[in-house]
Amino acid sequence: xxxxxxxxxxxxxxxxxxxxxxxxxxxxxxxxxxxxxxxxxxxxxxxxxxxxxxxxxxxxxxxxxxxxxxxxxxxxxxxxxxxxxxxxxxxxxxxxxxxxxxxxxxxxxxxxxxxxxxxxxxxxxxxxxxxxxxxxxxxxxxxxxxxxxxxxxxxxxxxxxxxxxxxxxxxxxxxxxxxxxxxxxxxxxxxxxxxxxxxxxxxxxxxxxxxxxxxxxxxxxxxxxxxxxxxxxxxxxxxxxxxxxxxxxxxxxxxxxxxxxxxxxxxxxxxxxxxxxxxxxxxxxxxxxxxxxxxxxxxxxxxxxxxxxxxxxxxxxxxxxxxxxxxxxxxxxxxxxxxxxxxxxxxxxxxxxxxxxxxxxxxxxxxxxxxxxxxxxxxxxxxxxxxxxxxxxxxxxxxxxxxxxxx
Amino acid sequence: xxxxxxxxxxxxxxxxxxxxxxxxxxxxxxxxxxxxxxxxxxxxxxxxxxxxxxxxxxxxxxxxxxxxxxxxxxxxxxxxxxxxxxxxxxxxxxxxxxxxxxxxxxxxxxxxxxxxxxxxxxxxxxxxxxxxxxxxxxxxxxxxxxxxxxxxxxxxxxxxxxxxxxxxxxxxxxxxxxxxxxxxxxxxxxxxxxxxxxxxxxxxxxxxxxxxxxxxxxxxxxxxxxxxxxxxxxxxxxxxxxxxxxxxxxxxxxxxxxxxxxxxxxxxxxxxxxxxxxxxxxxxxxxxxxxxxxxxxxxxxxxxxxxxxxxxxxxxxxxxxxxxxxxxxxxxxxxxxxxxxxxxxxxxxxxxxxxxxxxxxxxxxxxxxxxxxxxxxxxxxxxxxxxxxxxxxxxxxxxxxxxxxxx
Numbered sequence: 167x168x169x170x171x172x173x174x175x176x177x178x179x180x181x182x183x184x185x186x187x188x189x190x191x192x193x194x195x196x197x198x199x200x201x202x203x204x205x206x207x208x209x210x211x212x213x214x215x216x217x218x219x220x221x222x223x224x225x226x227x228x229x230x231x232x233x234x235x236x237x238x239x240x241x242x243x244x245x246x247x248x249x250x251x252x253x254x255x256x257x258x259x260x261x262x263x264x265x266x267x268x269x270x271x272x273x274x275x276x277x278x279x280x281x282x283x284x285x286x287x288x289x290x291x292x293x294x295x296x297x298x299x300x301x302x303x304x305x306x307x308x309x310x311x312x313x314x315x316x317x318x319x320x321x322x323x324x325x326x327x328x329x330x331x332x333x334x335x336x337x338x339x340x341x342x343x344x345x346x347x348x349x350x351x352x353x354x355x356x357x358x359x360x361x362x363x364x365x366x367x368x369x370x371x372x373x374x375x376x377x378x379x380x381x382x383x384x385x386x387x388x389x390x391x392x393x394x395x396x397x398x399x400x401x402x403x404x405x406x407x408x409x410x411x412x413x414x415x416x417x418x419x420x421x422x423x424x425x426x427x428x429x430x431x432x433x434x435x436x437x438x439x440x441x442x443x444x445x446x447x448x449x450x451x452x453x454x455x456x457x458x459x460x461x462x463x464x465x466x467x468x469x470x471x472x473x474x475x476x477x478x479x480x481x482x483x484x485x486x487x488x489x490x491x492x493x494x495x496x497x498x499x500x501x502x503x504x505x506x507x508x509x510x511x512x513x514x515x516x517x518x519x520x521x522x523x524x525x526x527x528x529x530x531x532x533x534x535x536x537x538x539x540x541x542x543x544x545x546x547x548x549x550x551x552x553x554x555x556x557x558x559x560x561x562x563x564x565x566x567x568x569x570x571x572x573x
Numbered sequence: 574x575x576x577x578x579x580x581x582x583x584x585x586x587x588x589x590x591x592x593x594x595x596x597x598x599x600x601x602x603x604x605x606x607x608x609x610x611x612x613x614x615x616x617x618x619x620x621x622x623x624x625x626x627x628x629x630x631x632x633x634x635x636x637x638x639x640x641x642x643x644x645x646x647x648x649x650x651x652x653x654x655x656x657x658x659x660x661x662x663x664x665x666x667x668x669x670x671x672x673x674x675x676x677x678x679x680x681x682x683x684x685x686x687x688x689x690x691x692x693x694x695x696x697x698x699x700x701x702x703x704x705x706x707x708x709x710x711x712x713x714x715x716x717x718x719x720x721x722x723x724x725x726x727x728x729x730x731x732x733x734x735x736x737x738x739x740x741x742x743x744x745x746x747x748x749x750x751x752x753x754x755x756x757x758x759x760x761x762x763x764x765x766x767x768x769x770x771x772x773x774x775x776x777x778x779x780x781x782x783x784x785x786x787x788x789x790x791x792x793x794x795x796x797x798x799x800x801x802x803x804x805x806x807x808x809x810x811x812x813x814x815x816x817x818x819x820x821x822x823x824x825x826x827x828x829x830x831x832x833x834x835x836x837x838x839x840x841x842x843x844x845x846x847x848x849x850x851x852x853x854x855x856x857x858x859x860x861x862x863x864x865x866x867x868x869x870x871x872x873x874x875x876x877x878x879x880x881x882x883x884x885x886x887x888x889x890x891x892x893x894x895x896x897x898x899x900x901x902x903x904x905x906x907x908x909x910x911x912x913x914x915x916x917x918x919x920x921x922x923x924x925x926x927x928x929x930x931x932x933x934x935x936x937x938x939x940x941x942x943x944x945x946x947x948x949x950x951x952x953x954x955x956x957x958x959x960x961x962x963x964x965x966x967x968x969x970x971x972x973x974x975x976x977x978x979x980x
Binding site for chain 1: 861867
């Protein structure tokens with residue numbers, strides 16, 4: 167069935183979500199017998215609801231190629247919880263109206279577990295409404311917490327940023343006769359995959375001394391003992407900590423770990439600041455917090471070529487399968503081996519991927535709960551591999567400028 | 574006169590100080606008629622005072638090549654104010670003893686304006702003591718605030734990091750239907766060169782809306798008006814601010830700009846946090862601070878090939894000139910043209926470079942005091958140009974491991 171394509175981006179940006187967009191766009195342009203026009207939702211599902219679309223032209227293919235190294239969600243993302251059909255018919259009718267108006271019969275949605283829930287709901291609605299449309303989910307999240315897939319596009323590049331940043335910071339700190347305790351706070355409220363990637367730096371001979379993830383309880387007293395021991399021995403100490411680490415009761419350390427200042431007020435700040443304050447007070451050692459903030463998810467200047475390649479392949483695969491009649495699925499990566507790294511693309515039902523959070527297995531975390539195991543290194547190392555060339559012009563990342571959209 | 578070489582690193586690290594070290598080392602190895610052994614001071618002048626040296630071997634040249642993409646000050650830096658000879662004879666006698674013991678007649682010191690002061694003092698002392706030794710200063714600072722040179726090695730790479738980081742953050746922020754006010758705090762207590770480099774991002778079509786440097790007074794009321802106007806128009810606002818911006822009385826904003834919280838206590842944080850708190854309170858808009866912290870000076874993963882090349886050339890030039898008998902000088906870069914970018918290496922007297930801080934000229938700052946001018950762009954753009962290849966192995970920066978030193 168010939169029809170037009172719609173594609174949307176959803177949830178927090180990753181460094182390679184636009185590579186998946188590029189895969190969809192290129193494969194759609196490559197299949198003129200099946201696909202006519204290519205539309206992007208402006209700000210994800212809100213764009214479909216409001217008929218706010220960006221129509222792409224094959225004439226702009228050269229400009230669109232720059233998507234492979236463009237940070238952010240270039241066509242606009244959104245965090246919007248699509249209600250059940252019974253609670254909010256209006257959204258579904260608006261989406262259907264947009265699809266009909268533009269003769270769209272291929273629907274691709276690129277995001278994490280919440281976005282797969284949106285995608286699943288739309289698929290079930292369209293079947294019920296009798297509107298012929300292939301619906302496929304394209305995975306994306308730097309957090310790597312999606313079920314059904316070995317890993318998610320976006321994770322490899324953020325992991326590479328974090329591993330190299332930890333190496334850089336440790337070498338900087340090692341310059342001084344007396345270094346510092348430096349505590350790097352890394353994204354991940356419930357899953358430690360990103361923070362764990364700091365451990366890859368150890369292959370360089372530098373990197374973090376201690377790594378704390380939310381999957382296992384954080385012990386403040388043991389933390390003090392470890393920091394003191396390492397600092398006395400090395401004259402420096404580098405720590406990677408997930409924003410969402412918890413104590414043995416499951417309470418967030420950034421909430422319960424705070425000591426009061428001399429006026430009896432709780433100090434402000436995330437877990438990095440909280441731990442630094444505690445190290446200063448308890449051990450009398452100056453500790454400095456570092457937050458990677460937006461840089462850890464917008465780090466196109468240090469993309470993993472492997473990650474970018476997989477992101478684009480998955481976008482292409484979504485289009486290929488939809489043309490073959492597949493629908494209601496998310497594209498998944500199945501790992502075949504670590505060394506050499508081999509994988510194949512598969513699919514899973516959208517409702518099997520939606521809403522679940524995949525955490526790190528305990529055999530990737532060391533028994534002391536303060537580092538990663540070799541099993542994690544073997545898992546993560548292939549995902550940060552390879553450099554992307556020709557991204558810069560005059561020393562700056564160059565991104566697409568599309569007529570009528572951003573220029 | 575044949576003799577051995579000593580080289581030391583001093584002050585805060587930069588991303589290319591180890592490229593200057595590599596230049597010295599390679600050029601020294603290349604001149605066996607004039608130079609015998611090559612010694613590195615362990616932690617700068619303290620290493621010379623304590624006879625704590627690292628002797629390098631030509632056999633390790635391949636490993637040493639990795640210095641070109643190694644962050645930090647690989648041989649150890651130091652912040653040590655060498656007193657005048659009249660105040661502390663002991664240090665000078667210790668240095669002389671080390672030089673004599675190891676038959677050293679070539680002395681190279683790599684750092685900023687304080688380090689050039691150290692270098693100048695040692696040069697004058699050795700002349701007075703009648704010890705034959707060529708003494709040459711090698712410039713380095715990410716702050717770009719050294720006199721006598723068009724720019725300093727280290728600035729280009731940090732400027733490239735900042736420009737690309739600002740572009741990445743703006744694209745991330747642009748993803749959302751409603752973006753945020755994001756305030757990036759950048760190093761530079763007295764000179765705005767680094768913060769100004771954020772303006773280079775504008776060539777990509779993205780980047781900061783407002784840039785504030787310490788050379789001109791910061792006006793809080795005008796700041797609120799500008800942020801409000803930009804946020805209303807663009808639904809996002811990105812700001813680059815030097816840590817050392819001051820008000821019209823010359824007082825640091827991070828000290829005087831703080832509002833009291835509802836309990837009457839001054840809030841903590843640097844200027845980024847202070848401005849965010851004020852935007853939240855005054856405009857009712859959520860503002861988030863970002864600090865680039867160590868990443869802005871240890872960013873070897875995004876080195877400017879031009880900066881790295883110049884850093885190595887300057888190290889080589891120091892050795893070449895010293896063999897020709899030059900002493901008491903710092904190597905300088907003289908710009909011949911912006912487009913195409915051309916330069917030559919010259920020298921200046923050490924005492925002309927020592928201790929002074931070069932600030933941005935006012936014609937590089939716009940009349941509104943909230944952005945840079947085209948003159949700054951033309952000045953800085955050539956310095957961030959070119960990519961460095963082959964720095965990674967399995968996705969990680971690979972750094973030297975020298976027997977008896979760090980392995």
